[in-house]
Amino acid sequence: MNEVEWYAVTPPCSHDELLAAVRVYARDLVAHHDLSVNVSDLEWSVSTRAKRRAGLLRYRDDTPLEVRLAWRLFQNQGWHAVASTVRHELAHAHLVTEHADPTHGHRFQRLSDRLDTTTHCERFTDPDWWVVCADCENRLPRYRESRLVRNPGQYACGRCGGPLTVHAPE
Structure with a gap:
């Protein structure tokens, strides 16, 4: 054991x-x-x-x-x-x-x-929203209704600069 x-x-x-x-x-x-x-x-x-x-x-x-x-x-x-x-x-x-x-x-x-532990924890709850890049399909989990979630058109993807959209969990 x-x-x-x-x-x-x-x-x-x-x-x-x-x-x-x-x-x-x-x-x-x-x-x-x-x-x-x-x-x-x-x-x-x-x-x-x-x-x-x-x-x-x-x-x-x-x-x-x-x-x-x-x-x-x-x-x-x-x-x-x-x-x-x-x-x-x-x-x-x-x-x-x-x-x-x-x-x-x-x-x-x-x-x-x-101590046989990790530096960061894995996701253990589903996010309330996913912010998704239309160009590179980068997915960002969001747990609060932030400005980004409310107004994704005012922001761009940090990876490729593409437009962002918000989706409810699948």
């Missing part, structure tokens, strides 16, 4: 049940990988609004304060995706504490490889 499985929870479960498993998993990761993060000092929360961001580390003055995880990620992709996001956010917390570095730079790349 994969060690990530030891901590796994599955839907349906509550936010509190998910966060309890996440905290235990995070403590063991920190100890196993010798990360300079105190899991107990972090606030752990679930976002029911997040559609594009799987996780978020809030920090102030090089001190990690909170890890927020996307509930939709758990619902749509399950425990393994959440566990990967926890590893990702703990890498940020460690690098913020040790190097005042919240970026996805070289240090993050090395640490994310060691």
